[in-house]
Amino acid sequence: MANDPSNKVADELARLRGQVNHHNHLYHTLDQPELSDAEFDLLFQRLQQLESQNPDLVDANSPTRRVGGAPLAAFTQVTHEVPMLSLDNAFGADDMSDFERRIQTRLSITDPITFACEPKIDGVAISLLYEGGRLIRAATRGDGTTGENITDNARTIASVPLELMGDSYPDRLEVRGEVYMSLSGFDEMNREAEATGDKVFANPRNATAGSLRQLNSRLTAKRPLTMFCYSVGVVEGGALPERHSDILTSLAGWGFRMNPLIEVVKGVDACNRYFTRLQEIRSTLDYEIDGCVFKVDSISEQETLGFLTRTPRWAIAHKFPAEEGVTRLLDVEFQVGRTGAITPVARLEPVKLAGVTISNATLHNMDEVQRLGLVIGDMVKIQRAGDVIPKIVGVLPELRADDSRKVLLPGACPACGSDIVQPEGEVIARCSGGLSCGAQRKESIRHFASRLALDIGGLGDKLVEQLVDEQLIETTADLFQLGEESLVALPRMGAKSVNNLLVSIEDSKKTTLARFIYSLGISEVGEATARNLALHFHDLQPLREASVESLQEVDDVGPIVAEKIAAFFGQKNNQAVIDQLVDAGVCWEPEVVEAPTSRRGLSGETVVLTGTLLKLTRNDAKARLQALGAKVSGSVSSKTSFVVAGDAAGSKLTKAQELGVLVLTEQDLIDLLEGG
DNA sequence: TTGCCTCGAGATCA
């Protein structure tokens, strides 16, 4: 075998790949090229040529693949093995002191804490997963639990290592960081776009997010993306150092790009000085930052500190003060929410602020309007902080125009004309129309279909609006009675859209008790309370009959919330809608308390069974897949993780092959179920 | 809340 010529070629390919990777790393990650561009091109072309002569020896992680590959049908979902959390925010030196004090208390020490300080890059967070030192998957952060598989796109980013350097890396290693565009790269890209008549991007952050969501990675490859790494997720088959800063050093050694401004300091005062210094040099950087991140440097201390619900206790983000803008308040409109709450919304003269054009801002309630002393026609100060929501922070009364008019709460609901009531001492004014108010009906249906509720894809605001206005539906239960005939009659609803909608309505029937409770839209019952109710009552029936007293036994449910819940189930029409939903086939598995350590191997995956299974019954296969967290669906789409094809599989198999969806045999499935 | 990409519908042209 040693004399097999293909081995020699393979060796040569490996050597060239190594060289290209090495010089790529020197150029893109370390910014210290040793070859001229021409010399590098020569090397690269040699690799390309050899690969094109030996297509069977081409590696998926070859640097030549950075130019992108064939377009995807759609992104698949990825479940993060270690959730990608967000960070708590500090809004000043006081918050920073509190942060250090909390840490000292929890660790029972009084010495200053050692922190790693980093600039907070204004880009898009991603996760890179390596196995045996090879990039096998890249994913967006998504909601922190589930993101999108953007491996093809990430491969095109020159500073993302395709193969790790050295040999001391863990066998499985997930590296996290921020993808962004340098300001110079962004400007150059827009200049070119302008020259060729293409559309220009509004700001580097949105351009980055858009580039990563490109199904055609060849287009992503043309965008000037780069990344800084800042933490790790999964680590298996190898150990990392005891300090965060040393982990980053290890990462750099394996080929990851690190921000050069990262520093380790002692004590919160030094953190604040770092913050001030970064604020000063912010405008000189070639990338956008919106603040600093401070992390407890000791990993064992991090572990002792642990996590709150959504954020680690050992890290905090300190954002720079928000940019302010001034514009004119053109009008205040009133929107009606799901529970009838009337919310004033400011219509503003469009103004550029931090890279986007602001023309709307919520005002929350009339107290806020009073507090600001808002008058229509006023010039107002607006902010768009690190958070995303624009906010009116004040008025400039000296610029008040003569034709200004006061903001008045309307007496009647703008949607249905019912009286607007505001109980004494309450901040929120409400439409008294209940579900006879079209706006409230629309909002409750929209809530029912929303992602965290029954997640009916394709049923957006506009469609709900149409369905209610055309009187095709009145309650959420009516959604399940919708037929093809009535839907195709709607504007912009062709056969395809109608079918997609009906399929996602059908899919939504299989849900969880917690989602179902949440979907009902009971006042004060959000995602967390719905989950607590589901865990406490295990099924719907006892909840439907629960007394105010027994409801208060549920975690985080006090007298007020209990009263709201009991009142909701006390209404005959609510009970009737629930009956109709259950009759229509909305169902859920009995609620089991999930052990926090149990990792369900297929969660987030969608599986389709087709053809005749010989060794398993269909129901058995379905139940066992679901037990592993998979969603078993009836139709193949690009979201399908894999299709199990039994005997005499038909159109679903064809569809799967068309979409390039993985197809497993029955034996594969059995192996999967038994082996994990 | 805005900006981005994708998809499907419907218009326009061949």
Added chain:
DNA sequence: CTCGAGGCAA
């Protein structure tokens, strides 16, 4: 080909 809706990210 253009437009608008839906979904995603911050």
